[in-house]
Amino acid sequence: MTDNNELSINCLLLGKTKSGKSSIGNSLLGSYEFKSKFSPYSLTKECQLCRTYIPQFARRMGKELCLKLQVLDTPGSSHSSLEHEEVKHRIKRALSQQFSGGLHMALLVLRADIPFCEEDNQYTVKLAEELLGPTWNDFTTVIFTHGDKLSETCMKEDEYLMSAPKKLLTLLEKVHQKYIFRDPSDKSLQKERSILTSQMFDYVKNNKYQSLHFD
Numbered sequence: 173m174t175d176n177n178e179l180s181i182n183c184l185l186l187g188k189t190k191s192g193k194s195s196i197g198n199s200l201l202g203s204y205e206f207k208s209k210f211s212p213y214s215l216t217k218e219c220q221l222c223r224t225y226i227p228q229f230a231r232r233m234g235k236e237l238c239l240k241l242q243v244l245d246t247p248g249s250s251h252s253s254l255e256h257e258e259v260k261h262r263i264k265r266a267l268s269q270q271f272s273g274g275l276h277m278a279l280l281v282l283r284a285d286i287p288f289c290e291e292d293n294q295y296t297v298k299l300a301e302e303l304l305g306p307t308w309n310d311f312t313t314v315i316f317t318h319g320d321k322l323s324e325t326c327m328k329e330d331e332y333l334m335s336a337p338k339k340l341l342t343l344l345e346k347v348h349q350k351y352i353f354r355d356p357s358d359k360s361l362q363k364e365r366s367i368l369t370s371q372m373f374d375y376v377k378n379n380k381y382q383s384l385h386f387d
């Protein structure tokens with residue numbers, strides 16, 4: 173996790189197609205690296221790794237630490253042209269090829285504006301379990317996209333969660349209440365990156381900087 177004056181987070185984006193994975197990836201990187209747009213089909217077909225360095229991310233014992241952030245974008249579950257097994261196979265292969273240094277966090281991307289239905293998301297959660305193994309929940313953080321719809325309706329995050337389906341609350345319990353609401357409105361990519369990375373870093377620290385390794 174810490175190498176000289178460098179911290180590192182290796183992050184995997186997982187979620188249903190059109191949940192906003194590539195868009196979050198771009199915010200994390202602070203630049204438009206991944207293709208992301210409205211479309212009636214699944215846009216991302218291949219896994220793609222991009223990295224960025226964020227200087228002066230933190231300080232330790234008077235020294236400034238830079239964050240090396242690596243983000244793996246992936247094809248989504250319920251893909252419009254790939255079978256579930258093929259999606260899984262592509263992500264599995266990319267994990268072992270790209271994250272030889274281990275994975276610190278998987279971001280499980282859910283749309284805040286679509287009611288959580290277990291049946292609909294079963295492949296997404298299953299994918300996390302299948303790819304990350306029995307401790308998947310220690311390494312997984314739920315990230316809600318379209319959080320801007322909450323501010324549009326003046327709904328607070330805790331109000332949203334209080335009225336959320338039990339299945340969603342059970343999932344959040346499983347991942348030890350690690351969740352982030354994303355609200356990209358009125359923010360530059362850089363500003364959003366700074367908010368997201370600091371929340372992610374807290375979760376990685378709370379998980380004792382552990383990382384998962386793949387064959």
Ligand SMILES: Nc1nc2c(ncn2[C@@H]2O[C@H](COP(=O)(O)OP(=O)(O)OP(=O)(O)O)[C@@H](O)[C@H]2O)c(=O)[nH]1
Nearest residue numbers: 189190191192193194195208209210214215216318
């Ligand atoms: N308003 C709003 N739009 C979002 C948000 N996140 C993503 N979008 C939009 O949703 C659309 C799909 O986002 P993508 O990032 O392409 O989603 P994806 O999960 O990568 O989709 P595929 O690769 O096609 O499976 C794009 O038009 C994004 O701009 C969000 O938090 N708020």
Ligand SMILES: [Mg+2]
Nearest residue numbers: 193194215216
């Ligand atoms: Mg995509």
